[in-house]
Amino acid sequence: MSLNRNRLYIRVIIASVVGYVWILLQVTKNNFSNNPFRVCFLKQITNIPCPSCGTTRSVTSIIQGHFLDALYSNPLGYLIFIVLLISPFWILKDLFKKTNTFLQFYIKILTTIKKPKIAFVLIVLVILNWIWNINKGL
Amino acid sequence: MDAQKVDLFIMTNGKFFESHQINVIRDRMLQIDESKWSALSVTQFKDPTTILIVSLLAGPLGIDRFMIGDTAMGIGKLITCGGFGIWTIVDWFLIQKATREKNIEKIQRFL
Numbered sequence: 687m688s689l690n691r692n693r694l695y696i697r698v699i700i701a702s703v704v705g706y707v708w709i710l711l712q713v714t715k716n717n718f719s720n721n722p723f724r725v726c727f728l729k730q731i732t733n734i735p736c737p738s739c740g741t742t743r744s745v746t747s748i749i750q751g752h753f754l755d756a757l758y759s760n761p762l763g764y765l766i767f768i769v770l771l772i773s774p775f776w777i778l779k780d781l782f783k784k785t786n787t788f789l790q791f792y793i794k795i796l797t798t799i800k801k802p803k804i805a806f807v808l809i810v811l812v813i814l815n816w817i818w819n820i821n822k823g824l
Numbered sequence: 825m826d827a828q829k830v831d832l833f834i835m836t837n838g839k840f841f842e843s844h845q846i847n848v849i850r851d852r853m854l855q856i857d858e859s860k861w862s863a864l865s866v867t868q869f870k871d872p873t874t875i876l877i878v879s880l881l882a883g884p885l886g887i888d889r890f891m892i893g894d895t896a897m898g899i900g901k902l903i904t905c906g907g908f909g910i911w912t913i914v915d916w917f918l919i920q921k922a923t924r925e926k927n928i929e930k931i932q933r934f935l
Contacts, residue, residue, distance in 0.1 A: 701900065708908075727909035728884040736884055738903045762903050796895055812902070 691789045695777045698788075702774040705766070713746050735824040737816040738762050745770075759824075761815060825853050829861060840869040840927045852935040864934050869927045872920040879919045883912040888919050892926045 728736040744763020747756035756763050776788045798804060830853045838846055853864075870892055879888035886901030906912035915922075 725908040726884070726905040727912050728905070730909070736905050738905050741903065741905075766903060792896070799899075800895060 691786050694789060694792065695781065698773050698777060702770055705770050708742065709745055709749070709770070712742050713749060735816075735819045735822075737812050737819060739819055740822075740824045741766055758822075760819065825856055825858055825861060827854060830854055833865065837869060840871065840924065841931075842921070842924050842928070845924075845928060849931065849935070856935060860934050864931075867930065867934070869930065870923050872923040875919055875923045876916070879912075879915055883915055884909070888915060889922075892919075892923050894922070894926075 725742075726736050726739050728734060729739060738760065740760035741763045744756040744759035744761070745767050747753070747759060748763060748767050773788070776791075780786060780788050799808065830850055833853065834846060834850055841849060875888055875891055878891055882888065884901070884906030886898040886906065889895075889898035889901055901907055901911055901915075904911070907914075
């Protein structure tokens with residue numbers, strides 16, 4: 687694998703920081719319906735929600751304790767919430783202890799996802815979620 | 825390897841690599857054994873132009889990244905609405921270089 691440890695860790699930390707800032711902004715603002723600014727490129731152009739539309743609403747609902755609302759907004763929110771919660775601290779632990787457990791886990795997950803059977807199931811799930819998103823009219 | 829074969833390979837596949845890397849590839853190919861030619865000549869490379877078109881059309885879904893084998897980045901793009909739209913636009917300009925880098929990684933297995 688060409689990706690080296692530090693490059694991966696920097697990317698994940700930057701993504702996490704952006705994620706935290708974004709979620710924090712949305713939690714403090716808490717007015718999705720009045721917000722004319724839409725981040726989703728696909729929705730702005732075609733007016734069709736993308737498979738991950740509603741994830742921010744989902745994560746903020748989880749933070750506020752509305753777990754069913756979160757599931758209804760977008761189940762992907764749970765995945766993002768877990769990744770945001772765990773990955774930065776795991777990386778920091780790795781950096782302090784000078785180990786590479788996160789990198790090993792990352793490679794393991796990637797090789798698992800790339801297996802055709804698992805990839806197929808995941809693709810079907812994403813498409814089903816997308817159809818659900820369109821039906822919900824997010 | 826025979827210089828004629830190497831030049832034929834470069835002429836057919838040159839567009840899949842960065843221009844500054846082509847000379848290095850040529851030199852390395854001239855040094856390697858003839859037996860690798862059959863494997864090398866049938867290797868499929870990703871066309872940067874095709875990937876750019878995919879990026880323009882399906883960038884927000886991360887399909888471009890999935891196609892070049894960057895599964896992790898693809899998932900990242902998919903679950904963030906194309907990186908809030910910003911990553912999608914940035915990738916319109918970066919994806920061709922990324923594709924060529926992936927092609928280099930692929931050819932390095934033979935060189």
